[in-house]
Amino acid sequence: MQEKYTPAAIESAAQQHWDSQRSFEVAADPSRPKYYCLSMFPYPSGKLHMGHVRNYTIGDVLSRFHRMKGYNVLQPMGWDAFGLPAENAAIKNKVPPAKWTYDNIDYMKQQLKSLGFAIDWSRELATCTPEYYKWNQWLFLRMLEKGIAERKTQVVNWDPVDQTVLANEQVIDGRGWRTGALVEKREIPGYYLKITDYAEELLGDLNELEGWPERVKLMQANWIGKSTGVRFAFTHDIADENGLIGDGHMWVFTTRADTIMGVTFCAVAAEHPLASHAAKNNPELAAFIEKCKLGSMMEADMATMEKEGLPTGLSVTHPLTGEPVEVWVGNYVLMSYGDGAVMGVPAHDERDFAFAKKYGIPIKQVVAVADNAYSLDAWQEWYGSKDGVCFHSGKYDGLGYEAAVEAIAADLSAKGIGEKKIQWRLRDWGVSRQRYWGCPIPIIHCDDCGSVPVPDDQLPVVLPEDCVPDGSGNPLGKREDFLNVDCPCCGKPAKRETDTMDTFVDSSWYYARYASTFSADSMVDTETGYWMTVDQYIGGIEHAILHLLYSRFWTKVMRDLGLVNYREPFAHLLTQGMVLNNAFFQKPEGGGKNYFWESEIDLQRDAKGQITGATLKADGSALEHELTTMSKSKNNGVDPQSLIEQYGADTARFFMMFAAPPEQTLEWSDAGVEGAHRFLRRIWSFGHGFAAELRGLIGGERQLDGTKLPDDLATLRREVHLLLKQANYDLGKQQFNTVASACMKMLNALEKAPRDTALAAEVIEECFGILLRVLSPITPHIAHTLWQELGYGDEILAASWPEPIDAALVQDEVELVLQVNGKLRGAVRVAAESSRSDIEAAALASEAAVRFMEGKPARKVIVVPGRLVNIVC
RNA sequence: GCCCGGAUGGUGAAAUCGGUAGACACAAGGGACUUAAAAUCCCUCGGCGAAAGCUAUGCGGGUUCGAGUCCCGCUCCGGGCACCA
Numbered sequence: 001m002q003e004k005y006t007p008a009a010i011e012s013a014a015q016q017h018w019d020s021q022r023s024f025e026v027a028a029d030p031s032r033p034k035y036y037c038l039s040m041f042p043y044p045s046g047k048l049h050m051g052h053v054r055n056y057t058i059g060d061v062l063s064r065f066h067r068m069k070g071y072n073v074l075q076p077m078g079w080d081a082f083g084l085p086a087e088n089a090a091i092k093n094k095v096p097p098a099k100w101t102y103d104n105i106d107y108m109k110q111q112l113k114s115l116g117f118a119i120d121w122s123r124e125l126a127t128c129t130p131e132y133y134k135w136n137q138w139l140f141l142r143m144l145e146k147g148i149a150e151r152k153t154q155v156v157n158w159d160p161v162d163q164t165v166l167a168n169e170q171v172i173d174g175r176g177w178r179t180g181a182l183v184e185k186r187e188i189p190g191y192y193l194k195i196t197d198y199a200e201e202l203l204g205d206l207n208e209l210e211g212w213p214e215r216v217k218l219m220q221a222n223w224i225g226k227s228t229g230v231r232f233a234f235t236h237d238i239a240d241e242n243g244l245i246g247d248g249h250m251w252v253f254t255t256r257a258d259t260i261m262g263v264t265f266c267a268v269a270a271e272h273p274l275a276s277h278a279a280k281n282n283p284e285l286a287a288f289i290e291k292c293k294l295g296s297m298m299e300a301d302m303a304t305m306e307k308e309g310l311p312t313g314l315s316v317t318h319p320l321t322g323e324p325v326e327v328w329v330g331n332y333v334l335m336s337y338g339d340g341a342v343m344g345v346p347a348h349d350e351r352d353f354a355f356a357k358k359y360g361i362p363i364k365q366v367v368a369v370a371d372n373a374y375s376l377d378a379w380q381e382w383y384g385s386k387d388g389v390c391f392h393s394g395k396y397d398g399l400g401y402e403a404a405v406e407a408i409a410a411d412l413s414a415k416g417i418g419e420k421k422i423q424w425r426l427r428d429w430g431v432s433r434q435r436y437w438g439c440p441i442p443i444i445h446c447d448d449c450g451s452v453p454v455p456d457d458q459l460p461v462v463l464p465e466d467c468v469p470d471g472s473g474n475p476l477g478k479r480e481d482f483l484n485v486d487c488p489c490c491g492k493p494a495k496r497e498t499d500t501m502d503t504f505v506d507s508s509w510y511y512a513r514y515a516s517t518f519s520a521d522s523m524v525d526t527e528t529g530y531w532m533t534v535d536q537y538i539g540g541i542e543h544a545i546l547h548l549l550y551s552r553f554w555t556k557v558m559r560d561l562g563l564v565n566y567r568e569p570f571a572h573l574l575t576q577g578m579v580l581n582n583a584f585f586q587k588p589e590g591g592g593k594n595y596f597w598e599s600e601i602d603l604q605r606d607a608k609g610q611i612t613g614a615t616l617k618a619d620g621s622a623l624e625h626e627l628t629t630m631s632k633s634k635n636n637g638v639d640p641q642s643l644i645e646q647y648g649a650d651t652a653r654f655f656m657m658f659a660a661p662p663e664q665t666l667e668w669s670d671a672g673v674e675g676a677h678r679f680l681r682r683i684w685s686f687g688h689g690f691a692a693e694l695r696g697l698i699g700g701e702r703q704l705d706g707t708k709l710p711d712d713l714a715t716l717r718r719e720v721h722l723l724l725k726q727a728n729y730d731l732g733k734q735q736f737n738t739v740a741s742a743c744m745k746m747l748n749a750l751e752k753a754p755r756d757t758a759l760a761a762e763v764i765e766e767c768f769g770i771l772l773r774v775l776s777p778i779t780p781h782i783a784h785t786l787w788q789e790l791g792y793g794d795e796i797l798a799a800s801w802p803e804p805i806d807a808a809l810v811q812d813e814v815e816l817v818l819q820v821n822g823k824l825r826g827a828v829r830v831a832a833e834s835s836r837s838d839i840e841a842a843a844l845a846s847e848a849a850v851r852f853m854e855g856k857p858a859r860k861v862i863v864v865p866g867r868l869v870n871i872v873c
Numbered sequence: 874g875c876c877c878g879g880a881u882g883g884u885g886a887a888a889u890c891g892g893u894a895g896a897c898a899c900a901a902g903g904g905a906c907u908u909a910a911a912a913u914c915c916c917u918c919g920g921c922g923a924a925a926g927c928u929a930u931g932c933g934g935g936u937u938c939g940a941g942u943c944c945c946g947c948u949c950c951g952g953g954c955a956c957c958a
Contacts, residue, residue: 043958084957156956167956215877219953222876299954303874351874426955433956503958541952544877577879578952627950633957658898659885665878665951672885672899679898681912729889738887741897748897817893822939824893862938868892872938 001691001789005684007648007781014781015116023797024118026074028530035071036531037063038511038570040539040547041078044104044126045085048111049630050579050656050668051540053640057653057778058576058662059538060117061736064777067118068801074531076514077112077119079105081128082438083503084167085632087469090437091178097437098465101128111641115649116780123514127506132513133439134460135523136505139554140191140431141442141453142561148194151451154430155297155336158186164473165434168298178471185293190432190499191441195553199224199424201567202552211536211572213663216544223545225425229255230409231339232418234266234316234325238274245273250316250327251339253423256348257412258386258404261393262366263318264356265344267309267330272340275329278312285310285329292331307332307355319417320408330355338423353379366393429550431502436467436475438500446487446494455488461496474498507547508554511537511569524563537570540578541663542629548573574734577665583636584614584623595635596623630668638668650779651677657778658740679744680782683775686751687768687786693761694768695791704766706808713763714808716753720746720767721808727774728803740778746771770802817868818843820852828869836863843869 002009018024028034039059042052056077063075079101086097093100105126112119125132143149157166159176165188170177195202203224206217233249250266268275270292279286288310296302308331315324332351333342346356346363356363357376365374369388372380382388386401396404405420412418432441440461442454454461464482467475476482476498487494509523515531516524539547548570555569584601585593596616601623604613614623630637643652655676660666687694706717727742750767754760769792776783776796787796811832816839818826826848830839840861843849853873860872 040958045958080958154956165956169957171956219877223954225876297956300874303954305874430955435956502956504955507958540958541878542958543953545953546955547958580951629952631957661886663878664886667885669885669899675898685913726889733889737885738897741887744897819892819939822892822937827893860938862892864892868939870892870938 001688003685003688005681005782007650007680010785011114011116011649011781014784015113017784018116018118024075024120025122026072026120028527029072030530032072033070034531035063035066035073035536036515036534037066037073037075037536038514038534038538039075039077040537040543041080041507041510042108043080043083043085044101044108045632046104046107047637048108048640049637050640050666051576051630053115053652054579054656054662054666055538055540055576056112056115056117057656058574058734058736059536060115060653060780061657061777062536062538062734063118064780064797065731065801067797068773068776068799070800073118074123074515075117075119076123077117077121078123078125078510078514079127080503080507080510081105081126082133082500082506084169084435084437086437087435090469091471094468096466096468098128101126101437111644114644115640115653118780123518125510125513125518127439127503127510128437128463130460130462131518131520132510133463133506135509135513136439136501137442137454137459137461138456138523139509139558139561140501140505141456141459143193143557144453146561148197148557149191149431150194151189151191153187154190154192154432155185155187156434157297158184160184162472164471171296174294174296182294185295185297188434190430192428192430193553195429195550196424196426198553198556199226199426201556202426202549205552205568208568209571209573212570213573213575216541216548216573216575219544220549223426223549227255227423227425229253229421229423230257230405230412230418231421231423232257232319232412234319234343235417236314236316238277238314238316240277245277249417250274250341252341252343253338253421254343255423256345256386257408258390258396258399258401259345259348259366260320260343260408261390261396262345262347262364263325263343264346264362264364265326265328266316267328267333267342267344267355268312269333269335269340270329270331271335272329272333274312274314274327274341278314278327278329282313285312289329292329295331302332302334305331307351307358309355309359319412319415326361328359336427347374348383350379350384353383364392366391429502429504429553431505432499433502434474434498435500436463436469438503439463439506440476441497441499441501443497444485444487444494445497446490446492448492449487449489449494451497452487452489452494458488463500476500504547504550505554508551509558511551512555512558512564524558528564532564533566533568534570536572536574538574538576541575542578544575574662576662577660578629579666579668580627581630581636581638581668582625583628583634584625585634586616586621586623595633597635627667638670643673647673647677648680648781650680650782654680654740654779657736659737661735661737679747680779682747682751683771683782684786686747687790690755690761690764690768691790694765696761704762706805709759709763712754713760716749717763717767717808718811719749720770721804723749724770724774724802725804725809736778739774743771743775743778746774772796773799773802814866816843816866818846818848819868819870820849821872822870823852825849825852836865839863839869843871 037059039055063073067073081101086101089100090097157171159166159179159181161179161181166176171183174183176183203226231253233251235248238245270289275289279289309328312327314327316327318325344352346352347365348367363376367388368391369382369385372382390396390399390404396407409420440463442461444452446452464479469475483495485494485496511534512524512528516528519525551569558564559567583595585595588594601614601616614625655673723742723746727739730738772783772787784796813829814832815827815829818828828842828846830842849871856873858871858873862870
């Protein structure tokens with residue numbers, strides 16, 4: 001056995017061993033319990049980053065732990081291979097996205113292998129391969145047949161210079177990222193998946209997901225956003241050349257029907273038919289509407305922008321009072337939510353209040369809350385409260401929120417212009433992307449037959465892999481060989497759809513494909529039934545809503561099509577915190593941020609080492625900094641490669657687990673890695689130092705007799721078994737940082753232990769065997785090698801997980817904390833099985849108690865068994 | 874702006890059910906070994922104080938014998954906001 005710990009050598013040897021044994025290739029085996037452990041697959045951006053190392057180490061720890069617990073463990077890996085960065089790289093380097101992507105996959109796969117993850121590589125998949133995306137297309141066609149997919153108009157960011165659609169990410173301060181041109185909103189056709197049809201089930205089934213963090217379920221519930229309210233119409237006789245607009249009804253939705261008597265205006269979206277009609281003879285309004293159409297599509301921008309409006313000059317009729325109500329166009333009203341119109345009740349809605357104050361619209365209080373006086377001076381929290389009663393509301397006066405809503409809904413319903421309605425915040429999922437590097441939408445456009453689905457036997461529609469996007473629109477639009485096709489209905493020349501699918505489609509079902517046998521004839525097969533559902537899913541908290549919601553939806557669609565028999569894909573979810581690092585930037589005049597690498601700058605720090613400023617090495621100019629997620633675009637990623645090369649995979653893995661609990665954000669710091677490596681060196685030299693003794697001991701049928709141990713060895717053994725108990729508890733909580741520290745404590749104890757007797761060697765043999773096994777999921781290479789070298793066995797993978805021995809844990813005496821009036825004043829030692837009154841007596845008699853009680857009688861003595869005694873006097 | 878989290882020494886963090894705050898590490902300082910360095914090992918290490926002790930878990934209140942942990946009100950930081958993945 002080598003004296004020196006040489007991670008490079010032992011890690012490649014261990015990896016070769018696992019490779020040659022095919023240790024991690026698994027098959028369905030109904031006789032054994034299965035554990036499907038899935039980490040979110042990476043986007044092949046070029047190199048692994050620290051977030052990946054963190055994510056996959058967590059998954060690997062859980063996989064290896066469960067394997068030693070006796071489970072049949074599946075841990076697959078693949079590539080979320082379609083997406084925008086490949087096109088950006090193509091624009092920059094003139095390399096086809098396909099080549100860039102496949103090259104990145106090759107490199108990153110080798111990186112993953114060097115980290116020693118227990119992955120079944122025989123199930124590797126990449127979403128950009130036709131064998132995979134064929135089934136995106138196939139399922140999309142089934143959704144079309146069932147009416148789950150439909151074609152309607154969508155609003156996109158349009159760059160008028162490049163004549164191309166931009167992602168939100170490519171719009172910086174309202175301008176195109178490459179051209180700097182003001183971005184416009186444009187309506188174009190696209191496909192939507194009716195996720196709203198599943199809203200009720202997606203919401204309800206959250207209750208079944210006991211293994212999900214509450215906060216994720218809460219976020220999803222809020223996102224789905226079920227609200228019960230009233231949809232009703234303001235009537236009018238506004239007509240254009242086609243007759244009454246909207247049949248003389250302007251529909252609105254409100255959750256506050258109880259405030260209907262306080263309506264003093266209505267607001268409609270810029271795209272609303274009444275707005276368009278009013279703009280015809282009103283150039284100022286037409287200009288305002290154009291301006292609204294320029295604005296951002298993003299909800300955050302909508303919510304923070306200045307609320308503006310302009311009157312249309314039109315009025316509609318209040319459904320209950322019959323009074324005329326002015327109609328305004330508001331830039332904050334969304335055509336895509338509800339009916340694109342809202343009622344304005346300034347007295348009881350904060351936004352309406354601000355709007356009314358700004359434009360001098362009357363404010364009419366119609367809800368009163370006891371002991372509060374209404375004033376128009378400033379908005380008060382209680383104005384929006386549902387706790388009050390109707391007021392100034394005629395027949396509804398005195399009714400509380402619920403009674404008022406019921407009464408008003410009933411009256412509106414009687415007039416035939418309103419009803420109670422459930423409204424969802426969730427919108428349908430627009431899946432069309434005007435991009436090249438994605439899964440082609442399998443549709444053919446024929447002048448005669450319209451939009452025709454590609455027949456199943458012509459799937460997949462294969463994406464040509466040699467295009468190089470240049471930023472001026474989808475290159476598929478110029479590919480005659482892709483575009484031109486005969487119409488499947490009439491046989492006449494037709495054109496293929498050039499839109500591709502949202503990449504969230506790719507990631508909505510990959511877990512099911514891993515679990516099946518990659519058949520060319522079916523999306524999923526019977527093997528899926530054994531492995532699914534995923535027992536443990538691990539990924540970044542940033543996916544808490546969209547990816548997870550789309551996957552849940554997709555699963556339910558597959559179930560309705562009879563493809564799978566489960567209703568939820570992921571039983572347990574671990575949302576790892578993000579890995580953060582400082583990012584340094586300057587703000588150029590055109591807007592946006594220019595990021596610099598830390599190597600390009602000089603840092604200024606205060607006496608405590610906190611960063612106070614930064615300057616660019618090149619010209620000394622000042623930089624701003626922010627603590628943010630590691631990302632390619634921010635030049636603040638730390639490449640794990642150098643870490644692996646310098647210290648080895650085990651050190652990188654140990655440090656990642658030790659640095660913070662998995663759910664917490666992890667602020668990157670180079671320091672600390674050294675400590676992890678030092679620990680592994682100590683483990684190695686401890687093993688090396690005892691190699692001869694341990695080899696002699698291991699292997700026999702001998703069982704350590706704990707009753708004959710001298711005190712120091714009994715204490716050591718007790719300490720290690722106690723640490724094992726804690727480590728097992730923490731593994732159950734998925735708190736791996738304290739598992740790592742338990743291992744460190746075990747080694748600390750072992751190093752201090754006496755080692756000069758045969759009995760000592762026996763205890764150390766048992767304890768070190770525990771330590772190696774607890775450590776093995778985190779640092780598998782060193783644990784594997786020491787296990788073998790010391791003769792514990794051939795395969796630590798095949799060893800069973802250690803459990804603490806109760807007899808080793810007992811102790812005769814315990815030390816209790818002594819408090820007087822809640823303050824720590826000392827300690828009392830008592831026999832472990834002392835009664836409450838014995839403990840009280842011992843505490844009261846102690847020197848510290850006498851001293852701090854200052855002669856006062858004890859009014860109360862609180863005894864917490866095994867913990868403390870508190871004397872109140 | 875809205876929804877969801879988080880905040881504990883110089884740093885990362887621990888504290889299982891409301892019961893010794895700072896385990897385990899990193900950094901720093903001191904020492905041993907060494908011709909020297911590296912490595913390794915030992916000691917100190919929240920603040921104030923000579924000590925007794927006091928004080929301390931982002932800020933301000935509250936509940937409790939006892940609060941990092943529970944409640945109310947803030948501040949700052951992170952994630953998401955539907956075309957980044």
